[in-house]
Amino acid sequence: MLYFTIAALLGVLLRFYPLSSFTFNYRFxxxxxxxxxxxGWVYVALTTILHYCFVKNDTTAHKRYNWIxxxxxxxxxxxxxxxxxxGYALFSIIFSTLFLIMSYxxxxxxxxxxxPKHKDSRALQCMKAALWYMVISSLGPWALGMIMTLLGSQSIWYRIAIYFYLHFQYNxxxxxxxIxxxxxxxxxxGMAFPKKRFSRFFWSMNxxxxxxxxxxxxxTDPSPTVYVLAGIGTLAQLGAFGVLWVQFKGEAARLLLTKWQVMLLKLVVVLFCIKLLLQLLTTLPxxxxxxxxxxDLIIGYLHLTFLGVISIGLFFLMDYFKLFQVSRRPFQWYFLGFLTxxxxxxxxxxxxxLQWPLWDGHTETLAVGSLLIPLSLLWMLLKNRLPS
Known part of the structure; x- marks a missing residue:
């Protein structure tokens, strides 16, 4: 959460860049x-919860995880x-490379x-696949050095390598x-996900x-075949979500959620549906x-996925597993900043x-609205650190 707060403060700095006399390098x-x-935020949060949920209660395993x-x-x-x-230079590349090695x-x-008690878990099957995607995504950063050397940063392959990394990280x-x-x-x-139904979900999702x-x-203006493949992928994800929804709808009561946790989970589902709808639209030329x-449309989509689906999903899980309390009032500030x-x-x-007009003060409103996110995160941190 502290990393998330720092990242949000850097985001605020970027929003105020056109309004101030700051002289920092924007791209850096x-x-x-x-x-x-x-x-710092998503990787650390997910790996911490994974260790908490799936790793055996063993002193040697905990000591090794502590070192990692x-x-x-x-x-x-x-x-x-x-x-x-x-920016991307010697020392930042060294630390990025060391991070990739630590993730492996x-x-x-x-x-x-x-x-061993989780060996037949459907959830574990999802987690293993997710971790493989994390490893696969790292092929993008490894390829960047070769692409820059042979083709230069203006090559379309440079952007494709970055998008490859982001896609397999996010999605x-x-x-x-x-999930x-x-x-x-x-x-x-006590939920049992029927084997055939889970198999339909799992393979459709992948x-x-x-x-x-x-x-x-x-x-890149590719051949029609690429559009067809993208469309099939989008429909496959929609199908997977449909199977998951049918299963989850009948079992959700088992979680014994508070009203607040139900609201958080519903919000994640709604935002995920919007994400899937936007993906479907972008299969059309x-x-x-x-x-x-x-x-800005791409930036809006990435923030929808990251600040909406993924971050609010993590808030729900941290609150559900009682690892971090996500209180109603600071979250309302967070969501207002996100929505703005x-x-x-x-x-x-x-x-x-569409040649619509931009009203006076649009940039200022966006910058001020972005302040709500780090303020809300600091509020959450203080509520979790100070005695109630």
Missing amino acids: VVHAHSHIALL FWATQGTLIGMMLTFPFQ IFFHHFLKNID GWMVLAL GLVLFALEQQ IGIVLTFFLSTLW YFVQMATRHI MEILIFYRGMAGW
């Missing part, structure tokens, strides 16, 4: 913002202290130390891990994750051109496409 801070958000955890923090702090000042070590540690590792953790919670309460990567390549020409940013970012993208 963007790199720091994205790395700390993805790796603190070594990972060293790489994250290194990135936090180098990216804002040098965690993957190996996790697989070796799973509690593979993070989303599938969240797996909800299934874990249900299994702990086919969808792989094929929707082609959505990230449509800006008209909307591909719109998104390609107006970067989404509306203003998407409006600016649509305004560029």
